[in-house]
Amino acid sequence: MAESSPPAADILKDGFLSKQGGGYRNWKKRYCILRENSLSYYVKKGDNKPKKVIDLTEGRGVREKKQCTMQDWPGDAKFCFGVASSKRTWYFYGSDGKDVKEWMDLIQQCIEKVGKPTKDWGNDPEGKPESVVSKAIRNTTKTAIKHGKGHIPSTGNEYLDGAVSTAADVAENQLDADPHASAKDRLKMAGGDVISGVADTVDNPVVTVAANVAKDQLEADEDLSLKQRLALAGGSAVEGVGEVTEIDAVGIAGGVIKDQATADEDASLKERMAIGVGSVAAGVKEGADDALVYHVAKSVEQGAGDVADHYADNRDTSSDSE
Structure with a gap:
């Protein structure tokens, strides 16, 4: 189903939700737009072309977190739901319970009006045990x-x-x-x-570094720009050199570069600083031989992730109010 900038009057709800990818099952924030017949999501607000359009005329229903029996949610995902269609179930979560409930209710209303609603969630695609x-x-x-x-x-x-x-x-x-x-x-x-x-x-050291670069490119998010991919390749190479030379600091530096390369291009300086701290902590944790160092690094990594998410939420909220 193609979509090309329909009238804003058709929009029932819009905003940011975290969505699971269909490839490596990673989670990315997406700008979502709900219309009576479709739920579209974009890489970022302002994009003219959606990343994907979910056809709600094939919708089976909105599923609560407890109904998505085959799904593994991130540890910080509290307000979660799935949108089941005849072909696939899409998974989303948000940070605001009231907002997520509104998304769920409106999508369900659309499916009941134009789709193929059923409460037989045990037989959803990706829901069958x-x-x-x-x-x-x-x-x-x-x-x-x-x-x-x-x-x-x-x-x-x-x-x-x-x-x-x-x-x-x-x-x-x-x-x-x-x-x-x-x-x-x-x-x-x-x-x-x-x-x-x-x-x-x-x-062979050269093969090891090249393999590290190739594997990271293969597993990278398809949404990455050429600039991001080039930066990712640089980080992968540095990380590979760290592996070959067994110098932990070099490997950690490579991890920092990779995380910065794959961060949202609209991320603020403070958000990127938090991401960087988390990257360093993750590297220290991975190479830690001491239990105390491991747990401290793990706590710092989690705290930095929370700070980065906070700045990302503020950025998205500011974008919504523009």
Whole structure:
């Protein structure tokens, strides 16, 4: 369903919500616009072209958090809901309970008017629990691969052995993936596993750095601009150098650059400073050998994340009032 700047009078509600991506299941704030027949979301307010238009004529209903049985929500997500259609369930959350309730009520009203409403939420796409037989087969196969990797006889050829080990990693991670992951998502996962496997097998500093850059580009959000991707590549390279040289400070610096590269381009200086503090804390936490250092770094990382979210919310609120 295409959309090209319809009259503002058609808008029932608009504002920012955090939405889960269909690829790597990461969460991004999106500017959303609700009309009677559609829920559109944009990378940022003011964009002329929506990132996606959810066709509410195919809508089944709005689902509360407790009804989204297959969904893993972020730890700070309190006000959550899903929008189920005949093809997929989209997941959202917001920071204001009253505002989220209004979104839920209005979307449900639209679906009841133009869609295919049903309370049979257990049969929503992405809502059906995996069968006992399917889960048993998947877990048994995954366990066999996991324990078998260390007992596969060596061929005497390090590259062939590396290929076998990489294939096992790919299979194990595919079995462990979200049962509802798209083919595109699974291909990205497999690609990342192959890149990591090649780097481990070749064991060359240049290959390690290149693999780090390639994997991060493969897994990056599709919404990133060319400028952001270039900055991300630089951060990935620095992080790779830190891994090769085993210099923690270099690896942490690479992580900081990567997080700044993937931050919202409209982020304020204070927001970016908070993101930077969180990045450093995350790097310290990852390399911590001491329990106290680990827990302190973890607390700083969480606190910095809360501060960054606070500034992001203020930025979005200011944008809404313009």
